[in-house]
Amino acid sequence: MPVLLIAIILGIVEGVTEFLPVSSTGHLILATELLGFDANRWAAFNVIIQLGAILAIVVLYWRTFWAVLEGLFGGQKMSWLFVRNVLIGFLPSAILGFLLINNIEALLGNAMVVALALILGGVAILVIEKTVKPGNIIGVSEMPMGRVLGIGLIQCLSMIPGVSRSGATILGGLSLGVERRTAAEFSFFLAIPTMAGATTLELVKHHDALLAGSAQVGFGTVAVGFIVSFVTAIVVVKAFVHYISKHGFGPFAWYRIIAGGAALVWIAMR
Template sequence: MPILLIAIILGIVEGVTEFLPVSSTGHLILATELLGFDAEKWAAFNVIIQLGAILAIVVLYWRTFWAVLEGLLRNNPMSWRFIRNVLIGFLPSAIIGFVLINKIEALLGNAEVVAWALIVGGIAILLIEKFAKPGEIVGVAEMPIGRVLGIGFIQCLAMIPGVSRSGATILGGLSLGVERRTAAEFSFFLAIPTMVGATTLELVKHHDTLLSGASGVGFGTVAVGFIVSFVVAIVVVKAFIHYISRHGFAPFAWYRIVVGAAALAWLTLR
């Protein structure tokens, strides 16, 4: 299969799944297994193109970010609380991710871990949807520090491929009393520093390999995946926010369980 076609396919997978509670990393790992190419060669690519999807959030929510920036210049307390909550929510993953980076990377090629994480995560979503009380906290700036920190630690579960960063933060928010749309948007905003940090680490570690294109996956290939994931994510995020504002997360849970079970069966029988 032509390498640019692989980049486009993975870019589409990333753009569709990054902000849905279904695990973009897990889907990228399963895609590499299903298409039958070297997962290790594409590991850095899979992380870096997530930044394309993150850029979609900056574009879609530019008015929010501009209002926060103006508020900071006017010393508006709401703007400062917004920034505070995003940074505090990011802190646990920054520290734990830095300490455990080698163990985390060792899991990135394990498709069986992804399959089990998809199934367990789907069951967790169904349970939280059933038993979590309706959230009363509306607005990222209104979230108390304790709950923000709790969501930050819950996000760290997504270091296990297949758990889903967006799923962990959204469902963590719901279980801690945050309103549905606010939980989803906080997950989006929290993704920016989280993925910028992860991408920076990958660029530093694999800069020479990407620059030379020695493995066949150079910066040109990464650029294609980045652009595709950016465009697709813009479409998906708009549709996702519209959907979850009116419906629940159960369809995503059942999707996770079905895909995880199918992947587990395929990995066992191949």
């Protein structure tokens, strides 16, 4: 299969799954295994193109970020609280990710871990949907520091491929009394420093391999995946926010369980 076609496929997978509670990393790993790609060759690519999906959030919410920036210069309390909450939510995964990066990378090629995490995550979503009452904390700036830190700690679970960073943070927020739309949007905003940090680490670690071009997955291929994931994510995020404002996460839970079960069957039969 041509390298550029692989990049397009993986870019679509990333753009569709990054902000849905289904695990983009898990889907990229399974796609790599299912289509017979060399997982090690595409490992850095799979992380870096996530920044394309993150850029989609910057574009979609540029008015929010602009208002926060103006508020910071104007000394507005709500803008400072917004930044504080994003940074505090990001801190636990930044520290743990730095300390455990080698252990995390060892799991990135394990399709069995992904399949089991998809199933368990789906069950967790169904349980939370049934037991947690609707939250009353509306607005990222209104979130108490303790709740924000709790969400940040829960986000650390997403270092296990298949858990889903967005799923962990959104459902963590719901469990801690945050309103549904606010929980989703905080997850989007939290993704910016989280994925920017992960991408920076990959660029530093795999700089030579990316520059190698045809011998490895080069910058041109990464650029294609980046653009595809960016465009796809813009479409998906708009639809996702509209959907969850009126409905629950049940369909995503059942999708995870079915996809994880199918992956287990496939792994056992190959």
